[in-house]
Amino acid sequence: MSCIFVRTNAMAALSEVQTRELKRTVMGQALQLVTGTPTKMVHPPVVDAKVRQELNFPKVELHLHLDGAVRHTTLFELAQQKKMDLKGAKSVEELKQLIVSHEPANLSKVLAAFDIFLPVIAGDAVAIERVAYEHCEDQANDGVIYFEARYSPHLLCNSVHKVWNDLADQTGEPFQLTPQGVIEAVKRGLDRGEKDFNVKARSILCCIRGYEDWNNEVLELAEKNKHLGVVSIDVAGCAHGADEQYEPSVIRVFQGAADRGIHRTVHAGESGGPKEVVLALTEMKAERIGHGYRLTNDEAAYQKYAVEQRVHFEACPYSSLMTGAVPLNWQEHPLIRWAKDNVNFSINTDDPTCFDNTVTSDLRIAQHEIGLSIHQLWLCQLNAAEASFLPDDEKAELVERIKKAEPAKN
Numbered sequence: 001m002s003c004i005f006v007r008t009n010a011m012a013a014l015s016e017v018q019t020r021e022l023k024r025t026v027m028g029q030a031l032q033l034v035t036g037t038p039t040k041m042v043h044p045p046v047v048d049a050k051v052r053q054e055l056n057f058p059k060v061e062l063h064l065h066l067d068g069a070v071r072h073t074t075l076f077e078l079a080q081q082k083k084m085d086l087k088g089a090k091s092v093e094e095l096k097q098l099i100v101s102h103e104p105a106n107l108s109k110v111l112a113a114f115d116i117f118l119p120v121i122a123g124d125a126v127a128i129e130r131v132a133y134e135h136c137e138d139q140a141n142d143g144v145i146y147f148e149a150r151y152s153p154h155l156l157c158n159s160v161h162k163v164w165n166d167l168a169d170q171t172g173e174p175f176q177l178t179p180q181g182v183i184e185a186v187k188r189g190l191d192r193g194e195k196d197f198n199v200k201a202r203s204i205l206c207c208i209r210g211y212e213d214w215n216n217e218v219l220e221l222a223e224k225n226k227h228l229g230v231v232s233i234d235v236a237g238c239a240h241g242a243d244e245q246y247e248p249s250v251i252r253v254f255q256g257a258a259d260r261g262i263h264r265t266v267h268a269g270e271s272g273g274p275k276e277v278v279l280a281l282t283e284m285k286a287e288r289i290g291h292g293y294r295l296t297n298d299e300a301a302y303q304k305y306a307v308e309q310r311v312h313f314e315a316c317p318y319s320s321l322m323t324g325a326v327p328l329n330w331q332e333h334p335l336i337r338w339a340k341d342n343v344n345f346s347i348n349t350d351d352p353t354c355f356d357n358t359v360t361s362d363l364r365i366a367q368h369e370i371g372l373s374i375h376q377l378w379l380c381q382l383n384a385a386e387a388s389f390l391p392d393d394e395k396a397e398l399v400e401r402i403k404k405a406e407p408a409k410n
């Protein structure tokens with residue numbers, strides 16, 4: 001089902017049939033028309049018991065921002081406890097209206113939501129541990145058996161960036177949560193979650209574009225926290241205009257990570273163009289690419305890296321539409337070509353707090369909008385397992401579990 005662009009002031013010119021067509025549901029939800037503004041709402045598809053049954057193979061998620069995977073109910077509850085105003089939101093529903101994107105826009109707009117809700121958990125080790133724990137439960141309920149959760153230890157602490165959260169201990173002294181403290185809090189939550197919900201989780205530390213001062217420490221933290229489940233570094237955030245460039249310091253950090261044997265994934269080809277992906281793979285020695293859709297716009301580079309070298313792409317279908325990374329029409333989605341060319345990609349949610357999606361709802365999009373068969377959806381799980389940053393023995397075990405669940409080819 002394709003997307004339709006609408007200006008309601010042009011509706012008068014449409015025939016009755018066209019008007020009906022415009023009003024039909026898109027991905028199972030209503031196409032919403034807001035008077036006078038060019039708009040189209042696209043909701044994630046509904047996941048009911050039947051869908052779960054159909055897509056019941058074990059799942060692996062590689063591209064998931066932990067700070068973008070906070071339950072709305074938890075955010076609202078914590079904000080109330082802390083008497084923090086979330087732009088006047090008086091209920092979970094009102095909060096969702098503020099921070100969830102269902103109208104395709106751009107990456108900056110999606111990321112702006114983090115400024116609203118991140119202060120609720122930043123600097124609060126107990127809240128961060130809870131978010132990590134609850135996310136294990138959410139993933140397990142969705143059939144995920146392994147996931148890699150990424151976050152910026154600097155954005156989640158209250159001792160580097162800005163004091164977002166002036167919690168005090170019993171003596172009235174403010175808590176200082178350091179980036180190291182954030183990593184430990186995440187680990188406590190993931191440990192408890194792994195045990196209680198029978199899911200496996202590791203973490204990835206993000207550099208953030210525009211925050212050059214943090215980059216070296218991200219590398220140091222990744223190296224010294226392998227024993228706390230840190231498996232890789234990443235660079236996230238928005239390019240702010242210079243979108244074919246990465247800052248020299250972040251390039252150096254990724255080269256240093258390669259020298260030290262630390263895994264590397266890089267956000268590229270999402271808000272920037274194909275050159276960004278090529279830079280990530282060549283200069284930054286990325287082993288996987290976060291998103292990467294726009295590599296498809298450079299045929300020679302696409303052939304070289306996606307088709308011949310079979311680099312792994314962490315695709316996030318619903319997110320890609322909301323951030324404007326791809327054309328606003330499922331029929332033009334690069335994943336259609338990727339699937340045809342047997343490109344090595346996985347299906348991920350990116351930021352469930354911002355999109356109200358799940359791995360299964362994104363798989364459903366890949367099935368119905370992009371046209372992947374059940375076997376191709378399963379293959380995405382195998383691709384993800386094989387591209388995971390687990391040590392070889394653990395990876396082999398994960399791959400084996402996925403292989404055992406191979407569905408029939410049609």
Ligand SMILES: O=c1[nH]cnc2c1ncn2[C@@H]1O[C@H](CO)[C@@H](O)[C@H]1O
Nearest residue numbers: 065067114150151152206236237351
């Ligand atoms: O799709 C995305 N592209 C780039 N950056 C993102 C995306 N989603 C979230 N973040 C950014 O990554 C930080 C660490 O998790 C988040 O705080 C958010 O600012």
